[in-house]
Amino acid sequence: DVKVTQSSRYLVKRTGEKVFLECVQDMDHENMFWYRQDPGLGLRLIYFSYDVKMKEKGDIPEGYSVSREKKERFSLILESASTNQTSMYLCASQTGQDYNTEAFFGQGTRLTVV
Amino acid sequence: AQTVTQSQPEMSVQEAETVTLSCTYDTSESDYYLFWYKQPPSRQMILVIRQEAYKQQNATENRFSVNFQKAAKSFSLKISDSQLGDAAMYFCAYRSAINYGQNFVFGPGTRLSVLP
Numbered sequence: 001d002v003k004v005t006q007s008s009r010y011l012v013k014r015t016g017e018k019v020f021l022e023c024v025q026d027m028d029h030e031n032m033f034w035y036r037q038d039p040g041l042g043l044r045l046i047y048f049s050y051d052v053k054m055k056e057k058g059d060i061p062e063g064y065s066v067s068r069e070k071k072e073r074f075s076l077i078l079e080s081a082s083t084n085q086t087s088m089y090l091c092a093s094q095t096g097q098d099y100n101t102e103a104f105f106g107q108g109t110r111l112t113v114v
Numbered sequence: 115a116q117t118v119t120q121s122q123p124e125m126s127v128q129e130a131e132t133v134t135l136s137c138t139y140d141t142s143e144s145d146y147y148l149f150w151y152k153q154p155p156s157r158q159m160i161l162v163i164r165q166e167a168y169k170q171q172n173a174t175e176n177r178f179s180v181n182f183q184k185a186a187k188s189f190s191l192k193i194s195d196s197q198l199g200d201a202a203m204y205f206c207a208y209r210s211a212i213n214y215g216q217n218f219v220f221g222p223g224t225r226l227s228v229l230p
Binding site: 040045048058102103106107 | 159
């Protein structure tokens with residue numbers, strides 16, 4: 001089974017801190033995604049990567065950056081955390097070979113910025 | 115840009131009964147894929163069912179089935195013989211089969227409660 005692992009389930013950070021959210025997948029998937037989940041808004045794409053060192057902005061990239069140095073790992077970086085970045089963050093991976101295939105998700109990181 | 119709408123923020127169903135969750139989407143593309151994902155309290159998103167737009171036959175997975183109306187751009191999920199474990203957030207999602215750069219577009223979700 002595909003496994004997507006996010007490094008933390010819960011995080012509490014202070015305003016202005018640099019925050020790293022890590023995601024690792026074990027199925028050699030080309031595509032990896034970072035989503036933000038807020039009530040009533042569903043999942044919104046922050047960044048997408050289709051290969052090592054490749055990234056594409058999603059719908060809400062402002063205040064975030066990403067890093068993909070290895071195929072299995074996709075990191076989301078909050079350069080200077082703000083309270084409006086308090087949210088649930090979901091990482092997902094998907095094979096790049098077929099659009100029909102599902103995305104596999106991690107268990108989510110609930111981030112609180114105080 | 116594609117959009118996905120789920121007009122029911124919350125639904126409830128009695129155990130063993132049937133419930134239908136609604137989803138509509140907006141696209142100008144002719145070829146695409148539709149998905150229903152379930153997110154239980156554990157927060158792990160799980161694929162429930164998928165539909166390919168070029169297939170007229172509605173997808174079915176055990177107690178889960180869809181009613182795909184391409185002309186109406188509607189993709190509802192029917193859960194039969196509801197079980198307590200079906201209680202979760204359900205998200206409808208769209209993915210283009212044409213535009214490689216197009217990612218999954220998710221609806222806002224429907225929270226389903228199952229009453230014993």
